[in-house]
Amino acid sequence: MTEPKATGIGVIKDWILAKHESRTDVGPDEDLIENRLVDSLSFVEFVFLIQETSGVEIDLDCLGINDVRTLATIEKRFLAG
Amino acid sequence: MDDISYTAQWTAAARALESERADGLIRDDYARHLAEPRGFELLDRYRGAAVSDFIAVRTRYMDDALTRVLGHTGIRQIVLLANGMDTRTHRLDWPEGATVYEVDHGALLAEKQSRLAALVVEPRVRTVPVKADLAGDWLEALKSGGFDTAQSTLWVAEGLVFFLTEQQVGQLLETVAGACPPESWLVVDMTSATLLRHPMTQPFLRSLREDGTPWRFGTDQPEEFLSDHGFAVRDLRQPGEAGAGAGRWPYAVTPREVRGVPRNWLISAVTKA
Numbered sequence A: 001m002t003e004p005k006a007t008g009i010g011v012i013k014d015w016i017l018a019k020h021e022s023r024t025d026v027g028p029d030e031d032l033i034e035n036r037l038v039d040s041l042s043f044v045e046f047v048f049l050i051q052e053t054s055g056v057e058i059d060l061d062c063l064g065i066n067d068v069r070t071l072a073t074i075e076k077r078f079l080a081g
Numbered sequence B: 001m002d003d004i005s006y007t008a009q010w011t012a013a014a015r016a017l018e019s020e021r022a023d024g025l026i027r028d029d030y031a032r033h034l035a036e037p038r039g040f041e042l043l044d045r046y047r048g049a050a051v052s053d054f055i056a057v058r059t060r061y062m063d064d065a066l067t068r069v070l071g072h073t074g075i076r077q078i079v080l081l082a083n084g085m086d087t088r089t090h091r092l093d094w095p096e097g098a099t100v101y102e103v104d105h106g107a108l109l110a111e112k113q114s115r116l117a118a119l120v121v122e123p124r125v126r127t128v129p130v131k132a133d134l135a136g137d138w139l140e141a142l143k144s145g146g147f148d149t150a151q152s153t154l155w156v157a158e159g160l161v162f163f164l165t166e167q168q169v170g171q172l173l174e175t176v177a178g179a180c181p182p183e184s185w186l187v188v189d190m191t192s193a194t195l196l197r198h199p200m201t202q203p204f205l206r207s208l209r210e211d212g213t214p215w216r217f218g219t220d221q222p223e224e225f226l227s228d229h230g231f232a233v234r235d236l237r238q239p240g241e242a243g244a245g246a247g248r249w250p251y252a253v254t255p256r257e258v259r260g261v262p263r264n265w266l267i268s269a270v271t272k273a
Helices: A009-019 A043-054 A071-079 B003-019 B039-045 B051-073 B106-118 B138-144 B166-178 B193-197 B199-210 B222-228
Strands: B077-081 B099-104 B126-131 B153-157 B185-191 B231-237 B264-271
Touching: A009 A043, A009 A071, A043 A071, B003 B039, B003 B051, B003 B106, B051 B153, B051 B185, B051 B264, B099 B106, B099 B138, B106 B126, B126 B138, B166 B222, B193 B199, B222 B231, B222 B264
Parallel strands: B077 B099, B077 B153, B099 B126, B153 B185
Antiparallel strands: B185 B264, B231 B264
């Protein structure tokens, strides 16, 4: 049996886990930035992924860092609805 | 040694780690000896901003650019500006008749020389150390060391200009451009203004500030900036592009038209007529 393909916030979580082999899970309220799960250079790719997954257009020039700090915030801000 | 010399140990530490990787982009067997005492500690302190990867990609880009320029131009006069614990004089192949001037703080030059001498290694090219402060009248010191302003020259400024103010960078470029004939070359890296103000890079930049070595200068228009100060860009790449660590750089390369992205530039340029 294969795992069902992730959707929504699961896509974001899978992307993070793929980049950090030592991790098996990311908590919904875990600070992705303080914990260095997303760094300054992977940030752009990360934001594009949120954009692609949510269909919400995100302007990198205006994005507040707190909008993407945890999986819970990302879900609420971009994926709820 | 002063603060800026500790950053030289930091980059040496990054080169040491890269050299020890099976898929390393560079091989610098001396870097580990030059990274002491603080290089690895700083590498840990500044981690999280892809610093090691960037230094590896930058070192290789500059090695390749330098070799390419010397191979196709006949230039034999080379100036390495504030090259810190870089060991290109000891690890690259140089053409016959080349002279490399290393312009840096006296204490740093002396420290590097004594550490390399302790390893019983000799430079592979005629090397002239020039003790000078790049914020002072370094050109006179360079000329006193034998530098000939009539000769086409290859200048290398690696990991230098982000420590200067915009005005200092402009002045440095104009001094360089005025000190040699047209079609002389400059290989340089720059960071972007966006990187300096991006919220994600602030912890890294804050650490540098706290350590007395703040990054001050970045530009989102490197071609225009260089052109305003006497240079025409012949090659410009971002880390991760072909010829700049493609396949090794662990991040996606974002096209230049996307705004708000922190970037770094690897550049080869020539002095304009």
